[in-house]
Every structure is written in structure tokens, then in C-alpha cells.
Amino acid sequence: xxxxxxxxxxxxxxxxxxxxxxxxEAVRRERPLRLVHAWNxxxxxxxxxTANAAQRHLARRVLRQAEQRVLEACPGVxxxxxxxxxxxxxxxxxxxxxxxLLVVGSRGLSGFTGFLVGSxxxxxxxxxxxxxxxxxxxxxxxxxxxxxDDHGASTSTGYRDVVLGIDLGAPCDEVIxxxxxxxxxxxxxxxxxxxxxxxxxxxxxxxxxALVQEPYRAEEWEGFLSAVLQVWHDKYPEVEVVQSxxxxxxxxxxxxxxxGASLLVVGHRLTxxxxxxxxxxxxxxxxxxxxxxxxxxxx
Numbered sequence: 001x002x003x004x005x006x007x008x009x010x011x012x013x014x015x016x017x018x019x020x021x022x023x024x025e026a027v028r029r030e031r032p033l034r035l036v037h038a039w040n041x042x043x044x045x046x047x048x049x050t051a052n053a054a055q056r057h058l059a060r061r062v063l064r065q066a067e068q069r070v071l072e073a074c075p076g077v078x079x080x081x082x083x084x085x086x087x088x089x090x091x092x093x094x095x096x097x098x099x100x101l102l103v104v105g106s107r108g109l110s111g112f113t114g115f116l117v118g119s120x121x122x123x124x125x126x127x128x129x130x131x132x133x134x135x136x137x138x139x140x141x142x143x144x145x146x147x148x149d150d151h152g153a154s155t156s157t158g159y160r161d162v163v164l165g166i167d168l169g170a171p172c173d174e175v176i177x178x179x180x181x182x183x184x185x186x187x188x189x190x191x192x193x194x195x196x197x198x199x200x201x202x203x204x205x206x207x208x209x210a211l212v213q214e215p216y217r218a219e220e221w222e223g224f225l226s227a228v229l230q231v232w233h234d235k236y237p238e239v240e241v242v243q244s245x246x247x248x249x250x251x252x253x254x255x256x257x258x259x260g261a262s263l264l265v266v267g268h269r270l271t272x273x274x275x276x277x278x279x280x281x282x283x284x285x286x287x288x289x290x291x292x293x294x295x296x297x298x299x
Contacts (some may be wrong), residue, residue, distance in 0.1 A: 004034040006099040009066040013137035014105025019066045021135045022103035023074040028185045032078040038091035059083035089123045096128045106134035131296045144262040159188035160262035167253045174297040175267035180236045192243040195253035221245040251284035257290045265294045
């Protein structure tokens, strides 16, 4: 059986937008969609059986609301739903293990709502072993597409660019492949962005001194990026790729590149350290980018 696209829902505007985006992605990938609602009962919240029944009733209502939203937007999607008991982070991580990808709602700087309170959503992104996509409230199908000739919103025009932020110091196949596949599924252009910063004299080794005076450092990075992407050009010849290197902070370059994009793809390195956290680039993307953000884990 094909692994589903999973969406975490809690009744908030963010999670409903995430569910609808997940439905469109499931159709694109020809996968089923599974809606998951997590509730965490505790004896102190009230009488055991009564509180349990109330939580299940609320969960059913939340799932019905999400199902209605999804089926109105994507009538042909193969839909499943599930309500699970337990802490939200663990519930979503369990669901993600069996998923093609996990989709959750995001409020950016103001945090996450419902069962995605405080560090829960960031914990899911930091610890998930499958890709996680974060979607803002208000995200609509037309937002993924280029405007019509009259500059109005449309779902019949081509897709906006997919943007990939790449670290040429440690390029990762899983992240690159996710971005190329996303662009292929949308028949969209893939914009690959790398930001570099001139090394300081203190950070240079004995053989690196000439590099400080190199006036064509950007061209060298361009060549390196082309070499890294060549195998993916061969694997995805139908995907148009535009690559750019820029001097400066990676966070700044990505935020600028993601304006007007349909999807931003970034990587997240998994570690064995307790209390995993996202790196500064992924953190900036999650909190500041308006388009959906796909965080792809890798070793």
C-alpha cells in the first residue's frame, strides 16, 4: 500500500489550510490522504469516561470539518481519518513514520495553534524522519499558481517556482531530490539558491590565503553548484532549473528567493543529541516565509 500524505488537524484555520494543501499534494503524488487529530486526555481534566467521550466527540467534529473542507477542494482525493490519544508531538511523529510526508499548520512568528502549542510543532519538525510541510492560514490553491493575464488569481495557470535552498558545503541528495520531484509534479521551474560568505583571514588554512584575493569567487561557486546539480539534470530532464549564488547570509537569500514561490524546500540534519532543534536557516524559513515550507530531514 502506498504511504499516505498525512495532515495534522485541530480545527484551527492553519490546520484546515494545511489539510487542503495536503489534499492537493496527495492528488499530485497519487497517494491517499490521512487526516490525524491528536487529543491528550488526563485524569485531572475530569471524570475519566465522561472526559474521554467528550474528547472523542470533539475529535470527530474536528475531523468532519476537515473532511468537508478537503472534499470540497479535492473531490477525487482518497481520504482516511484517524483520531489518536497521546501527547501531540509523539502522535504526529508516529504518524509521520508511515507517511510520504506530514503537513501541519503554521502561524509563523506567532507560533502554532491548537494542539501544536509552543515547542510541539518545532519539535515535530526537528525530530521527524520524514519530510514535514508547514502551511499558513489563508493558503489557497490559487496561491500556488501564476496570476492570470488580467493579473487575477487563477488555478488554471502554471505553477509558481519551487525554491530550493542548498548548502554546497554539505549538499544532501534527499533534499535535492525532494525539490526536483516537487517541481516535476507541478511542471514548475526550480530555482536553486546558494549563499556564500567570504572567509575571514582567521578561518583560513595555510593553503587558503590566495582564496581571499580571488575576484571570481562567485563564478567558482556557480561552477560547483552546476557540478552538484548535473546528475539531477540528467535524472529530471523535464525540470527547468534556474540557479543562483549570492554573497551574504543564507537566511536573507532564502527569504528573498521565496517571495512569490509555490514552495520552499530546505534541509534539516538529524542528530542524536537530546532536545533536537532546527538550524538557523530552517528556523528563519519556518518563521518568516509566507509560502509553504518543506523541511526535509537527512543524516
